[in-house]
Amino acid sequence: MLYHVRMDVRIPHDLDPGVRADTIAREKAYAQDLQRAGKWRHLWRITGEYANVSVFDVESHDELHEILSGLPLFPYMDVDVTPLAKHPSAIA
Numbered sequence: 001m002l003y004h005v006r007m008d009v010r011i012p013h014d015l016d017p018g019v020r021a022d023t024i025a026r027e028k029a030y031a032q033d034l035q036r037a038g039k040w041r042h043l044w045r046i047t048g049e050y051a052n053v054s055v056f057d058v059e060s061h062d063e064l065h066e067i068l069s070g071l072p073l074f075p076y077m078d079v080d081v082t083p084l085a086k087h088p089s090a091i092a
């Protein structure tokens with residue numbers, strides 16, 4: 001099952017710089033593991049924003065929820081999920 005996910009990152013300005021750097025480093029490792037596993041199919045920066053659009057390929061809503069809620073930056077994100085279905089005119 002494919003999902004379009006938009007993540008807007010809103011790290012508080014007063015967060016300890018060490019905690020900030022550690023959280024971002026853990027986020028990167030977590031995201032790259034999921035990309036290597038084929039679960040996180042696309043990860044794009046939205047130009048000019050601290051936000052991304054991503055496409056996930058997972059088995060269920062529950063699996064996606066588990067992945068998203070496990071993001072180290074999850075406490076500092078607004079997340080918007082859109083389930084994707086096949087378009088009848090798509091050739092791939």
Ligand SMILES: O=C(O)CC1=CCC(=O)O1
Binds near residue numbers: 009027050051073
């Ligand atoms: O910077 C972001 O958009 C948040 C994020 C998701 C995966 C990652 O490495 O950073």
